[in-house]
Amino acid sequence: MEKVILIAGGAGQGIAKSAEVLAKSFTRRGYFVFNYRDYPSLIRGGLNFNILKIGIDPVASHEWKADYAVFLSQQAFDEHKSKSKLSITDSKIKGGDLKVDLDTIVQKAGAPKIAANAAMLGALYKAMQHDTQPLMDAMADYGKHADINRKVAWEGFQAYDGKISKFSELQGKDANYFVSGSWAISMGAIASGLDLYIAYPMTPATPVLHILAELENDFNYKTVQLENELAVANGALGASFGGSTVMIGTSGGGLALMGEAMSLQGMSELPLVAYLSMRAGPATGVPTYTGQGDINFALNIGHGEFSRAAIVPGDAREAYERTVEAFYLTNKFGVLSLLIGDKHISESNYTHASLPVPRVTPERFLVGATANHKNYAITSDGVSPRAVPGKKGVLRATSYEHDEAGMTVEDEPSIIKMVEKRIRKARTLEKAVSKLEPVTVYGEGKHAIVSWGSTKGAIIDALKHLKDVKFVQISYLRPFPAKEVEAALKGVKSVTAIEVSVTCAIANMLREFTGTVVDHKITKYDTRPFTSHEIVSKMRRVIK
Amino acid sequence: MNVTELTTKVPNTWCPGCTNFMLMAGVKKAVTELVNEGVFTKEQFTTVAGIGCHAKIYDYLNLSGFYGLHGRVPPVMAGLKLANPNLKVLGFSGDGDAFAEGMSHFIHFCRYNLDATYIIHNNQIFALTTGQVTPTTEPGAVTKSTPHGSPFRPINPITLALESGATFVAREYALDLPNLSETLKRAMKHKGASVVEILQPCITFKDVRDFVKDKMFRIEPSDLENAVKTARGWNYTKDDATRIPVGVFYETQYPTLEEKVGVKVWHEEFPKREHKVEELWARFK
Structure with missing residues (x-):
């Protein structure tokens, strides 16, 4: 059983916060909530909304x-x-089906205007015929404003x-974790022994900067x-050299x-771990909306030939686990770890x-270090102890x-030796990644x-409504886990690639690395993430 | 320590007679003396070089070092110091490296008051790329990229460093070894962002040795306002009336970026970190 709730209003009306409080009042009772956040690039006014899908079973x-929509502004309603x-x-x-006189409520409670959204949460609880206690408990998140919000609610x-349409009330279940991709990545970095996070603000990677600073x-x-991305990246390598x-x-x-x-x-x-949170491009593009269209650029970044790990988690839990892997691989092998998400995974709560x-x-x-330690020692696996x-x-x-020793060379034999050392390292990396479950198969x-990355949730939810469909999730795009993908696709009748982009890079990768055409x-380039319904209806068309 | 311990076996590819040889001699003398006086250990010294003739010094100095990218010396210095504040970081750039490709980093380096010494080889020309105009080349200069005369005005790195917040600012001449090594020593001992511009004429593409020698005069440090005034006395042009101030313009004390951020020698203090991340996760329950 699921309920979908839309909360919409202007920026500065506390939409995102109230959605989180509402979600937590459910996850703490063992419900599963997915929280999607949609906001334009402005600070006050405009139109923000959150969509919560609340389920008794996992939702993603x-x-x-x-089922219910709460509107706090005329624009949101229209x-x-x-x-x-x-x-x-x-x-x-x-317009609207049901009216709540927010001005009167807020005035009566002696609360500031921004607390009006709490009244809507109270109203929702009545509509679902739930005891308000869990909501009141979750409002502790408002800190010193908790009591006034409770009063308004x-x-x-x-x-x-x-x-009133009863949404069954769960009893005696353990609380679940309700967490955003950005928080999961931040916690993964801390768990990995982070010493320095260096960044320049850019949506939608900024939440990680804020969380880690806090x-x-x-x-x-x-x-x-630091002063710009050039300084950030070059400075990070200086810091890495420093230990x-x-x-x-x-x-x-x-x-x-x-x-x-x-x-x-x-x-x-x-x-070096480089976290990329993609948004819709090219150029400034659509700053606060999502997309996977930067993937080819990211996978191929940097002139010259060198190996890198490109890790693409599919939800918050994976974001945490894969962040730990990103640090492990870069520390162990001295390869670039690209940790790639997008606005959808960064700013949604799972x-x-x-x-x-x-x-x-x-x-x-x-x-x-010893007196004669050499940081680029030639080794059989290409990895030089540092x-x-x-x-x-x-x-x-x-x-x-x-x-x-790291001294400059320009003669052919020295160059060949070092190029080949780096290539051996690339193979060592491939072997290590194959042990990290780079491919996961869901369903039969x-x-x-x-597919890969943030499309996972919608696809997993879609599988519940699709017959004879399995989902092959790729979590490492570099090194590309060709063998694992080939095994997962062996004997299938059809292969459908899904990506939030217009050119569908993953389809080309499948052809390049596995020969699969x-x-x-199924692509989407309106800069909004897939929903499971979209995937169900499109999949039904292609597999019939 | 004998100064020869700072020499590597790498063949030197600077032009024969290049003023960089004297510049490097000044650096070696300063470092040797500071090691022998017990101010720093040899191992604490870590060099950072950009790209250009200057940067070859990375291979010629037997010190730990980072051979970075063109223009990015200051951020690498910042990273090193944020990772390990005990390192004595010496940055090397040319005028193209510091003021063309890396201009914004230079300003921020001064503003951060990073505890590091930034040594800038200024020959007013791109030399390794065989002679093009840089941001400190005089107006009208005929170079390979400006055969009809440079349309640009030069910037003044000394006033820029002073206005940007560097806490030690000096200019020296590469061929005046005693003063060069003495000022470098002072700069390296200074806690905070020290900028030493070294006039280092390129004998192949822009040999102004006689001009510099003839026009320079020594100055004493002063307060910020007077230091700026003195620095404005030469705007990198070349005419008969030119007078080139050399010496320490300004020296002051201010908390460093490392102090303000509160960094540690992370890898030594936390060889292994044991975080209770479950407690963090519990916030989301």
């Missing part, structure tokens, strides 16, 4: 059709009224006199905002500026019933082609969906 995506079976509006709004509950003293690391475990974060435009430093990573082999379990244990993989400067020896890191069927592509 949102829908465009709601634009979204058709999305809901039942709309609850402020009495000032023209109670008034809203009293004021609602519309249709937590820095509790977990003994530092967050530093720190470092992550940087940005979106597509910022990554473009970091391109030269990504290449420097390839040559210097200094550990519900998980249990704690994530990383497949690897965080480690720095540093060796103590020491840091400061105490002993002469340690080097370089953008130039170099010998084992003769028809396969192949996909039968169908």
Whole structure:
């Protein structure tokens, strides 16, 4: 059983916060909630909305059709009224099924205007015939404003006199974790032993900057905002050379500026985790909306030939686990770890019933320096043990082609040796990644969906309504897990690639790395994420 | 420590007679003396180089180092110091590196008051790319990219450093070894962002040795306002009336970026971190 709730209003009306409080009042009772956040690039006014899908069983995506809609502004009502079976509006709004006189309630409670959304939460609780206690408990999140919000919520509950459709109330179930992708990535970085997060603000990577800045003293690391992305990426490599475990974060435009430093990573082999949260491009594009269209650019970033891990988690739980892997791989092998998400995964909240379990244990993989330690030692697996400067020896890191000690070379034999060392390292990385479950198959069927990243939730929810369809989720796009994908696609009748882009990069990758020519592509380029309904109806058309 | 311990076996590819040889001698002298005086250990010194003739110094100095990208010396210095504030970081850039490709980083380096020494080899020309105009080339200069005369006005790195918040600002001449090494030593001992511009004429593409030698005069440090005034005394042009101030323009104390951020030698203090991340996750229950 599921309920979909839409909460819409102007920026600055507390829409996002009230959606979170409402969600938590359910997840704490063992419900599953997916929370989608939609907002334009402005600070006050405009139109923001959240869509919550609340389920008794796991849910992993949102829908465009709601059971209830709460409207706090006329614009919100006018634009979204058709999305809901039942709309609850402020009495000032023209139209709507049910009115709540927010001005009077807020005035009576002696509350500030922004608390009006709490009255709507109270009204929703009555509409679902739920005891308000869990809501009141969740309102502790308002901190010192908790009590006034509770008062307003109670008034809203009293004021609602519309249709009631009972949504079964769960009892005695354990609380679930309700967490955003950005929080999961931040916690994964902390769990990995982060020393420095260096970034320049860019939506939708900015939440990680804010979260990690807030937590820095509790977990003994530092967050530093440098002057631009060039400084961020080059500075991060300097810090990595100095011995720190470092992550940087940005979106597509910022990554473009970091391109030269990504290449420097390839040559210097200094550990670095680069978090990319994609949004719709090209150029400034649609800053607060989502897309997967930067993937080819990201996978190929940096001039010259060098290996990298490109990790594409599909939800918050995976974001945490895969972040830990990103640090592990970069520390162990000195390869670039690109951790790639998008606005949808960064800013949506997911519900998980249990704690994530990383497949690897965080480690720095540093060796103590000796007088003659060489940071680019030629080894059979291509991985050179790394020491840091400061105490002993002469340690080097370089953008130039170099010998084992890091001294500049231009003669052919020296160049060949080092190029081949790096290529051996690429193979070592491939082997390591194949042990990290780079491909996951959900469901069974003769028809396969192949996708990656934030489309996972909608596809998983769609599988419940599709017969004879399985989902092959790819979590590493570099090194591309060709063998695992081939095994998953063996004997299938049709392959459908799904991506939030116009050119469907994953279809081309399947052909490039496995020879598979996909039968169908389901793409979306309105910069909004897929819902399960969209996938169900499109899949039914292609597999019939 | 003997100064020869700072020499590597790498063949030197600077032009024979290049003024960079003298510049490097000044650096070696300063470092050797500071090591012998017990101010720093040899291992604490870590160099950062950009790209250009100057950057070859990475290979010639037997010190730990990072051979970075063109223009990006200051951010690499910042990263090193944020990772390990105990390192004594020496940044090397040319005028193209610092003021063309890396201009914004130069300003922020001064503004951050990063505790590092930024040594800028200024020859007013792109030399390794065989002679093009840079942001410190005089107006009208005929170079390979400006055969009809440069249309640009030069910037003044000294006033820029002063206005941007550097806490030690000096100019020296590469061929005046005693003063060069003494000022470099002072700069390296200074806690905070120290900028030393070294006039280092390119003997192949822009040999102004005689001009510089003839026009320079020594100055003493002063307050910020007077330091700016003194620095404005030469705007990088070349005419008979030119007088080139050299020496320390300004020195002051201000908290460094590392102090303000509160960084540690992370990898030593936390060889392994044991975080109770479950407690963080519990917030989401």
